[in-house]
Amino acid sequence: MDSEMSHVTKDVVRIGATEILVVQGDLTTYRADCIVNAANGELNHRYGLAAAIVNAEGVEIAEECTDYVRQHGRLYRGQVYVSEPGNLHCKKLIHAVAPRWREGSMQEENCLREAIHESLLAAEQLGLASIAFPALSAGICKFPIEVCAKIIVTTVAEYIGDNTPHLHTVSLVNTADDVVDAFREQLSAYKVQGSGINAKPECDYWKLCHRFFKALGIKDVVVDNKFNICYCSTCHAARKEKDYYTRGNPPKTYGIPVGWSRIGLQ
Numbered sequence: 001m002d003s004e005m006s007h008v009t010k011d012v013v014r015i016g017a018t019e020i021l022v023v024q025g026d027l028t029t030y031r032a033d034c035i036v037n038a039a040n041g042e043l044n045h046r047y048g049l050a051a052a053i054v055n056a057e058g059v060e061i062a063e064e065c066t067d068y069v070r071q072h073g074r075l076y077r078g079q080v081y082v083s084e085p086g087n088l089h090c091k092k093l094i095h096a097v098a099p100r101w102r103e104g105s106m107q108e109e110n111c112l113r114e115a116i117h118e119s120l121l122a123a124e125q126l127g128l129a130s131i132a133f134p135a136l137s138a139g140i141c142k143f144p145i146e147v148c149a150k151i152i153v154t155t156v157a158e159y160i161g162d163n164t165p166h167l168h169t170v171s172l173v174n175t176a177d178d179v180v181d182a183f184r185e186q187l188s189a190y191k192v193q194g195s196g197i198n199a200k201p202e203c204d205y206w207k208l209c210h211r212f213f214k215a216l217g218i219k220d221v222v223v224d225n226k227f228n229i230c231y232c233s234t235c236h237a238a239r240k241e242k243d244y245y246t247r248g249n250p251p252k253t254y255g256i257p258v259g260w261s262r263i264g265l266q
């Protein structure tokens, strides 16, 4: 069953050549090059999201993980293991050992940061273009949702850019309203003029483009404002973007075209 329609992008923020998306929907049916699974150190996937991901996708993932732990021992908090994806809509499944909340007394916040960081690093080293995270450590690991969202968003936002020539999309995926809202709240700190769901680029170039667009008589219903972004030289400079970025394997250098704006369509 294709349930792509059930994934709703609630917010987009662009940092360098990489976009961070907040998506409301089911991670187990989400399409990305890699999906991050909230794992425990034994990789036994008995509870929560891990159980949903692994059990839905047959025994191969479970066997691969069990073999790995048998040979290498259990993983520490914050460590990751990359497995094949079973039948998930991704190329790799990244099992990140999610720390449990201990009132902040056991370095668990640093461990969560580590888990996010290691997941991004693994995806980048594999040359993958997109990664999708759950609210790692929320739910059964009991992190307060605001703490969890803040660590995930800040770790992603600080890491992407220069470190991620391959990764161009990082999705934060959850079904629950309060988790999606917490991600959006944290992401708002990284919004700059001319991006995001309530994008209202205010430069003269944008206003001109917008007037032209209106003059075409296209109905508002087809517009999706969260994908609006202005690439005029002023907005481009305001986002501190580089003029070139490197992407692909083997790496190629691309110029970011400046001097246009995007009005998002549904």
Ligand SMILES: [Zn+2]
Residues within 6 Å of the ligand: 194, 201, 203, 204, 205, 206, 230, 231, 232, 233, 234, 235, 236
């Ligand atoms: Zn502009």
